[in-house]
Amino acid sequence: MDTKIAVIGLGYVGLPLAHAFSVKYEVVGFDIAQWCIDELNSGIDRTLELSEAQVKESLANGMVFTADLNEIADYNVYIVTVPTPIDRSNRPDLTPLIKSSESVGKVLKKDDIVIYESTVYPGVTEEVCVPVLEEMSGLKFNEDFYCGYSPERINPGDKEHTVTKILKVTAGSTPEIATMVDNLYKSIITAGTHLASSIKVAEASKVIENTQKDVNIALINELALIFDTMGIDTNEVIEAAAPNGTSLNSLLVL
Amino acid sequence: MTYKAQEMGYKPNLILGARQINNGMSKYIAERTIKEMITHDKKIKGANVLVLGLTFKEDCPDIRNSKVFDIIDELGDYGCSVDAYDPWIDKKDVEQQNYTFITDPFKADKKYDAIIIVVGHKAFKELKRSEFEGVSTAEPVLIDIKGIVESPTWRL
Numbered sequence: 001m002d003t004k005i006a007v008i009g010l011g012y013v014g015l016p017l018a019h020a021f022s023v024k025y026e027v028v029g030f031d032i033a034q035w036c037i038d039e040l041n042s043g044i045d046r047t048l049e050l051s052e053a054q055v056k057e058s059l060a061n062g063m064v065f066t067a068d069l070n071e072i073a074d075y076n077v078y079i080v081t082v083p084t085p086i087d088r089s090n091r092p093d094l095t096p097l098i099k100s101s102e103s104v105g106k107v108l109k110k111d112d113i114v115i116y117e118s119t120v121y122p123g124v125t126e127e128v129c130v131p132v133l134e135e136m137s138g139l140k141f142n143e144d145f146y147c148g149y150s151p152e153r154i155n156p157g158d159k160e161h162t163v164t165k166i167l168k169v170t171a172g173s174t175p176e177i178a179t180m181v182d183n184l185y186k187s188i189i190t191a192g193t194h195l196a197s198s199i200k201v202a203e204a205s206k207v208i209e210n211t212q213k214d215v216n217i218a219l220i221n222e223l224a225l226i227f228d229t230m231g232i233d234t235n236e237v238i239e240a241a242a243p244n245g246t247s248l249n250s251l252l253v254l
Numbered sequence: 255m256t257y258k259a260q261e262m263g264y265k266p267n268l269i270l271g272a273r274q275i276n277n278g279m280s281k282y283i284a285e286r287t288i289k290e291m292i293t294h295d296k297k298i299k300g301a302n303v304l305v306l307g308l309t310f311k312e313d314c315p316d317i318r319n320s321k322v323f324d325i326i327d328e329l330g331d332y333g334c335s336v337d338a339y340d341p342w343i344d345k346k347d348v349e350q351q352n353y354t355f356i357t358d359p360f361k362a363d364k365k366y367d368a369i370i371i372v373v374g375h376k377a378f379k380e381l382k383r384s385e386f387e388g389v390s391t392a393e394p395v396l397i398d399i400k401g402i403v404e405s406p407t408w409r410l
Binding site: 048122 | 271314
């Protein structure tokens, strides 16, 4: 059967991904915000990740943008790219993930694959999303439908390292599905893929990336606070410590 | 993940510590700004402060997880009146929030008691010190978080 892809959520992550897939596959892009769909249909990507030419290229490739769930019912691979914001007490807000899983669950059919790209703590795909999919669809996980996980690694505003040029970690809920998911991404990601041994491993791999960034930034921030009380200019310290140009960007990212 | 870890009975001290330091930076910057304003004889209550940059990093329109709003809140608590400007932001994207977003202040007449450069957008890097002085009241207080302007009042 032909792979037909529905991308759920057309923001920083979903739209570039949908555009990349549209070159080789039949793709539909779904978002709950009708204004977002209207803008995309006129060639405008508000996140500025895609140029007007690229949005129009997606349309020319046959991609459809829609806010109507019925229009994604006929697809067999669902890729969920909704955000997972963190509240002030560091608790992840899983509402977008749960809501989009409900939507996908309503159109889920036998042998479909649902791939999540949202950043989550290990276990969310199988322990939070899968039960929602099962309940809404009445289908059984790993018998009737399958899941995959491939963490998004989009760096907003970076026009050089775009989605196909960043190595993609992949995983699936069974060994066969894992290979299928890996092959799917491999067909468009020129930087290659890394097939992780499980969905949890893939989820954790993204958490490491974010945590490492947090800790690196915190280290520089703390040093900056110390130097400030000593009357030392941190910019000058960093220039001296990294004469070969280790990025100053790591200095305080708000 | 820190939330999940604690649920499982492990307290991730290093990661939480990092988060706490990063979250505390906004308050530190606001306090440092206030101190510099006092040093320069500015009246704090009702002072006009200009915050330049709202995105979480330079040259993109992404305001998710941006801590700039915490700086504005903190200054608001001191009684300052804060205008925020970011050439990358569409006013429509932020209008539902309770902040004052303005169009290019360098083309307007309003003068500010303090200016805080929070994001290193290319458009800001191209500005000369004299241009910052042009939108400032006498004795400019120029707080430069990104190290992009020459001889600021204070930089981190």
